[in-house]
Amino acid sequence: MVGFDEFVVGRSPRLLRLAYLLTGDHAHAEDLLQTALARSWSAWRRIAEDPEPYVRRVLVNTYNSWWRRRWNAERPTAVLPDRVLDSPQSGVDDRDEVWRALGRLPDQQRAVLVLRYFEDLTEAQIADVLGVSAGAVKGYAAKGLAKLRLDPTLLASSVLPEAPPGTERLGGVRDRIRSRRRQRLIAVGAACAVIVALVVGYALFPRAHAVVLPPTERRIAGFAEYADGHRVVAAAQGTYQHPVSFTWTPTTLDIEVLPICDGGLDIRMAVNFNGFPSNWVSCSGRGGTTFTLGPSDLARRGVKLGEPTAVTVTVDNMRTGGPGPAVGRMSLGIGERVPFDQYPFPARPARLAPLEPQTFGGSSYASVTLSAAGPHSVTVPWGAATILLCASRTPGILRVTVDGRPLKPQTWWDYQAGVHQIQLESADTSSGITAAVGSTVTVTVEAEKTSGDWYVSITPNVELHPDR
Structure with missing residues (x-):
């Protein structure tokens, strides 16, 4: 378990690097780091086992809130501050080092970092673009950032200034914690006063409040x-x-x-x-x-x-x-x-239940499942009939192709995860599939607009019965 003072003194230089990369200014970076540490102090007992991920998340969220509310336009001043400017070529050298380090990453890690930090996409959006699960996006991002931190060219870079001693920062954080305590006491007192006023007002004027019914579906x-x-x-x-x-x-x-x-x-x-x-x-x-x-x-x-x-x-x-x-x-x-982009989808549930793949029985071959978290393409035998069961936990489109020939797109418009069945028979040429019975075909799935789990369960060589 890491103590708060020990963490501030020992680990904050690393966090200051992140703050500087976000703000581009050392003074703003120090201010951002101290604010994030002060906000993390109240949750320290809960995060003390591994506090750095939590503090890092608070730091990024704090920066995002600052970015939304701060005005970055010009400010008039009578005296221009002195500024130390780097040589023009140093910026080019620094950018070149970063791009070279990024180019040494594996394709998936590089794609996730570019979409996240250059295109500013969320994890869900990145998962949709790359056709992987949100968990896979987190894994690629963590591995990619870890490799960049250990890259020798970036470690030797002088882009970032040295951090001030941790003990000086600890004093500033302590002052912010005391200030936050005073603000919370004032806020709690004001909230209690408002609640008391509302209760008294409702008791004195019970008929003054109209009942608002929720809107009904047309x-x-x-x-x-x-x-x-x-x-x-x-x-x-x-x-x-x-x-x-x-x-x-x-x-x-x-x-x-x-x-x-x-x-x-x-x-x-x-x-x-x-x-x-x-x-x-x-x-x-x-x-x-x-x-x-x-x-x-x-x-x-x-x-x-x-x-x-x-x-x-x-x-x-x-x-x-x-x-x-x-x-x-x-x-x-x-x-x-x-x-699809104009459809009024229902509100997304606060929590989505896991999507358990279903399979079709009655085959001499085992079913194969393609999913958001797994492979998106598989080779299966082509029999007299093949059954595909498709489902998506969220609204979206699954485009299925067999040996490159597209089938009818499967679309979902709610969060009920309805199962769609596609039946392909070798005797029916309307699908355009010309594979011979006993040969193999490649089934590929491309997901569009989905933001959760999906699957396509493939059961080849099904024995069809009249009651099915």
Whole structure:
């Protein structure tokens, strides 16, 4: 366990180097270091086993808060201070030494340090760019910085001035600690006074405070306005006995048709656009099977951007071929696709549960899993059928390719980690995969926009059954 005084005297010169690199000024660096040490003193019992990482984090956070609030523009003064300037070539030499040391690092370590300290990206953003986990980003950064600290050319550099003796700094830190104690006592007293005033005011005037209810999610004819990457822009409700009609003016031709119906009955709803039949949707209770029409299909039914389109839906018959139900209510909605960067995602939970990969059974080969924290490419045998189970803990896009041929992108719009299944059959050439049964294929996953765990579980040579 390290004592506070011992830490300030022995370890602060190393921290002063970091402070100087952040501020570029020795006076500001000393001020920043003393502030960080004073703020760390109150937590010393908790961090005494290994205090340096905590103090370093406080120092960087303090610098960030200073940078946001300080004004760095010109300040008028009557007397110009004397400044000692380095020779012009010394700055070039120093930068060259740093770049050469950076170039000697492994690729991943160099990439993480450049993105973190030159592009100012967060760990989550770096993980998204490089396609690795946040933990891997921390590991690469720590190893890269450790190698730079031991680089002989940087150790011999005279970029940084010598630090003042640690005992002088310790006295300044002690003064700051006493000042912080006085400020906290004053703040606690003021807070207690405010709380007492609020309690007394509430007791005397209990009806003066209106109750504010949380906002409710907007719903259109029973549909949430936003769901699964779509915005419901037109919808209507009706009964099984009478057709449901409404008018929709499209702003995009990338749409989905969404059903809702009463009870547990499995019904078919026939959908017409401008009097032309298009398709039917199966509906059972609050959900059902949606269907998508491409721009050419919509154009054949007279659907044009910016022009009103008449949509009509009727109950066709039960899926078993019998007559339609006698009583019930149904809804039909048109959901227009929203670009990923414009979608109103739900608030990120304070804590995300771990994502446990699922696998598909019934194969003579073991499943292989690609994940955010592991490899993103693998070679597997190509059988009669291959099943891919995909999931992401956060909103994002997974782009899967098989031997370089892209499959349909898999997209998530919330934090529920829904599992998407992709079934590839060797007899189906629609995917464009031409590998022969018994050969091997390479499956690669590229993650976009994700900020948490994801996985793709690959089960090759699956034996398909009629009930699956």
